Structure formats: C-alpha cells, structure tokens
Amino acid sequence: MTKPSYVYVTYIQTTAERVWRAIVDPDVTRTYWMGPNANVPAHVNVSDWKPGSRWEHQRADDTRAVDIAGTVVESTPPRRLVISWARPADVADTSKHSRVTFDIDAISDALVRLTVTHEGLEQDEKMLQGISSGWPMVLSNLKTMLETGRALPRVAVEAAETAKA
Amino acid sequence: MKPDLDGVFKALADPTRRRLLDQLHRENGQTLTALCAHMDMTRQAVTQHLQILVDANLIAVVWQGREKLHYLNPVPLYEIQDRWINKFERSRLAALRDLKRKLEGDDHDKT
Numbered sequence: 001m002t003k004p005s006y007v008y009v010t011y012i013q014t015t016a017e018r019v020w021r022a023i024v025d026p027d028v029t030r031t032y033w034m035g036p037n038a039n040v041p042a043h044v045n046v047s048d049w050k051p052g053s054r055w056e057h058q059r060a061d062d063t064r065a066v067d068i069a070g071t072v073v074e075s076t077p078p079r080r081l082v083i084s085w086a087r088p089a090d091v092a093d094t095s096k097h098s099r100v101t102f103d104i105d106a107i108s109d110a111l112v113r114l115t116v117t118h119e120g121l122e123q124d125e126k127m128l129q130g131i132s133s134g135w136p137m138v139l140s141n142l143k144t145m146l147e148t149g150r151a152l153p154r155v156a157v158e159a160a161e162t163a164k165a
Numbered sequence: 166m167k168p169d170l171d172g173v174f175k176a177l178a179d180p181t182r183r184r185l186l187d188q189l190h191r192e193n194g195q196t197l198t199a200l201c202a203h204m205d206m207t208r209q210a211v212t213q214h215l216q217i218l219v220d221a222n223l224i225a226v227v228w229q230g231r232e233k234l235h236y237l238n239p240v241p242l243y244e245i246q247d248r249w250i251n252k253f254e255r256s257r258l259a260a261l262r263d264l265k266r267k268l269e270g271d272d273h274d275k276t
Binding site: 003004007009010011115117136137139144 | 222229234243247
C-alpha cells in the first residue's frame with residue numbers, strides 16, 4: 001500500500017448532508033466547482049452514486065464534455081464517498097486509475113471536517129500537477145459557497161488566473 | 166477546534182514553520198523523522214512547530230500503519246487569497262509583482 005499523493009482538509013460551518021449534496025448534485029456543484037484554469041467552465045459530477053456505477057466529471061456547459069471518469073467504489077451518504085479517477089480514454093484500464101476518497105465528519109451539529117484524499121497519482125506527472133492546484137481551489141470555493149451562500153464570482157477566478165500566469 | 170485565519174497567520178509568521186511547509190511542498194507525506202533530518206533543531210522543537218501547523222490546518226496528518234505522515238494542506242492559503250487578495254485590485258498587484266521580478270530577477274518562487 002503506497003501513501004496518499006495528497007490529503008486536503010477543510011472545516012466548513014454546515015451539515016454533512018449539505019456537503020454530500022454539494023459533491024454529488026450537479027445543481028449545487030455547478031455553482032462552485034471551478035478549476036484553476038479559467039478557460040474551462042465549472043464542472044459537475046454525474047452518476048447514480050451506487051457502488052460499481054460509472055461516474056463522470058462533466059463540463060457544466062452545452063458540450064457536457066467528460067474530462068474525468070471512473071467507478072463508484074464506496075458510497076455511504078452522507079459520510080464517505082470513494083471513487084476511481086481516470087482520463088476518459090483510460091477508464092477501461094484500471095491500472096491507470098487513481099482513487100479519491102471524500103470523508104465527511106460531523107464535528108458538531110454545525111461544523112463538518114471534509115477530508116479529500118487522492119491516492120495513486122505518482123506515475124502521472126501531468127495529472128499530479130493539475131490536481132495539486134485544482135483541489136485546494138475547489139475546496140475553498142465549496143467552503144465559501146456553503147458558509148455564505150454564494151460561490152466565488154467567476155471574475156475573481158479569472159483575476160486569480162491572470163495573476164498566476 | 167475549528168481553525169481560523171488568525172491561527173493561519175500566526176503559524177505562517179515563523180520562518181521555521183514556513184521551512185517545514187517548504188519541505189512538505191518538495192515531498193508530501195513525510196514522517197517526523199524525515200522532517201527532522203532537514204531541520205537543525207531538536208525533535209521536540211520540530212514536534213511543537215508541527216503541532217501549531219496542524220492546529221492551523223496547514224498540515225493534515227494521516228496514519229499509515231504505524232507511520233504518522235504529514236501532508237501540506239494549502240486550503241487555508243486559498244481562503245486567505247479569497248478573503249484578502251481577490252478583493253483588492255488583483256491585476257495591478259500582478260503587474261507590480263512582474264515588475265519586481267523583472268528588476269530583481271526570478272530566482273525563487275517559480276510557479
């Protein structure tokens with residue numbers, strides 16, 4: 001067993017149910033799931049979220065392009081979700097899958113610790129780079145959205161990108 | 166229990182703790198022993214600095230078997246960015262930073 005590539009933690013003043021829905025419900029996800037690349041639209045996660053089912057990370061625009069896909073490994077709402085993670089072309093080849101675990105721990109009635117663990121990325125340098133800037137931004141946006149009811153305005157995301165380029 | 170941004174700023178205010186974060190940026194998921202190898206101080210002192218970083222949620226700890234692994238958790242840094250940087254004139258800041266780099270040379274912090 002190799003060690004995780006990344007472990008991300010955020011504390012959010014909300015309930016476990018709302019965090020779960022923010023991950024699996026496209027109507028919520030499209031409001032905050034922006035990656036570091038401002039040219040790419042928000043993404044949603046589409047699946048019936050049953051173990052063994054396919055899930056797709058789709059662009060939330062008319063193209064519905066699938067950028068990441070995989071299999072639901074474990075689904076225990078609203079506590080724990082485990083999915084495999086691959087480029088659409090590699091979905092048939094499980095040796096090229098990495099694995100993402102969402103652990104949603106209710107610390108109290110109104111405080112949740114969300115831990116995202118990404119394992120098995122070592123052999124994929126390009127994915128590793130995208131992931132390492134992507135998750136912190138997504139989780140920070142998720143926290144802002146759930147605590148304030150608003151997502152990060154798109155213009156702020158673009159400004160951040162301009163500044164980074 | 167809930168880390169706040171005060172704790173993040175305090176944790177970042179110390180050069181030793183910033184060095185520990187740099188170590189984890191170079192190689193994520195290190196044990197205390199591995200981190201100590203790079204630090205010129207006692208194990209106890211490193212442990213105390215790590216605890217402050219964990220309390221600030223800048224480091225996440227994962228147990229793997231009997232090994233306690235430390236991971237850089239940059240999520241609070243993005244929260245600072247949202248709260249303190251994005252609301253200012255981001256593009257002007259970028260222009261200033263580029264000018265500074267051009268004048269001083271870009272010998273560190275290549276991103």
